[in-house]
Amino acid sequence: MQQTSTDLIIIGGGPIGLACALAAKNNGLGYVVLEKGCLVNSLYHYPVNMTFFSTSERLEIGGIPFVSNQPKPGRNEALEYYRRVAVAAKLNIRLFEKAETIVRESGQFEINTSAGNHFTAKYVIIATGFHDLPYLLNVPGEELPKVTHYYNDPHFYAFQKVLVAGANNSAVDAALETWRKGADVTMVIRKGEIGRRVKYWVKPDIENRISEGSIKAYFNSTITAIRETEVDIQTPDGPVTIANDMVIAATGYQPDLPFLRKAGIELSADETRKPAYNPDTHETNVPGIYLAGVICGGMDTHSLFIENSREHAEKIISHIIAAK
Template structure:
């Protein structure tokens, strides 16, 4: 990368090149409905067909389900839970809910693209877990008044042309075109539980063999951030990237023994 850290576009370009180089069979836009069968003889049912598999790896990340705000107006079309790009919101009044990495990145990109950005967070300030090159940037934009911020505050109601915040000083009504509810996400734990992956009741961490990352359902492995359950800050690119080799080695040994 020419930058301090590779950006989203660079990462996606790298992933595409890896997929092309290794001729990976990737089926996009095809949700998995259920997984039937046993080790060495699974049938994976999707929205488009069925596939036979000896082993199954679940690596779904933690963006399956957004944490809802549970306020009136949240189902309006102007409310967005998954931020993609800033350009459509040029010259618009936007509210970003949250103060972690996703919220801060969205707020900065929206600001740079010409949106009028307000950030609201129930906590006292920007999260200490925000990446070190992003945190001072967003804090300086707030300090300079380029991005408005309401801390110790929350959204009370969302209307078509405005919204209501509940702050320490009382209710505040803001003109608003779009709301980015970056209030966190969670994996589809129910999907895992329904498919024989047992979860720790306190942390929702899948119960796995630490050496192989195989779940208690033999032949089903887990990789990436879902291994951490609700403690999503424990797994990130720097350590989660090793899961693939761990699982590949475990599967290779298992298939050798079964041959």
């Protein structure tokens, strides 16, 4: 077991966690970034062909330019950019080391990790995003190996009977990309239309493929059971059973709010479960613990993005420096 004492622990090695690390380093603070997976782990789990809504300059952190081949960069370009940022700035990052507990003792925070290491710091920034926990279908058969909540590469699904659950960007990308690789694709959508947040240059594509019958879609419908070679669907016209090889449950993700509660951070009583923090400083109701990035929105995961969360880093570090 390793014991380390520093000024600041940053939990989460995504773009906003890295922005906090850059700001900390630029202001002479000692810090350690703890990331439970690989560098920018959430982005790594995006589909390989994903394109961002944002232009490259809106994804920049620490004033380091992000040059991409197209105005809207793809996943691989973003992974390379953030890796180069980490290398160029020589950021102090501990990968594949999950922060498991945060306890305040004698004016310091004690953090224990999955690697058995122990850290103490006066300040903590939680920048864990919202890709930790997928929304489950909660139906029989969801545990089968053919079911995934993390769609990645369309080639894997070539010539298979694929069911895609969901109607937003991840689901639409999965449906179109696997269909173009030769899959027989069926979508199951809880509401009566494709999601309104679907990228504007993709939405007409999926609607046209459904309209012409290339991709089958059951609207106002839900999955009720999954078996090795079939899936049961409840539709407005009654139950339907279809032949199936693979299920992509692109039903979205949620932040690890229990982790915040265990640290003493209060959550709102409404459905957003928004954490308590000062929007001017991003300090929570627990003095010395700050929130950065999408986690600030609680269950409202569509209000914050990289481009409008980058400023959190400077707000937090400025407050910490002023308090020292």
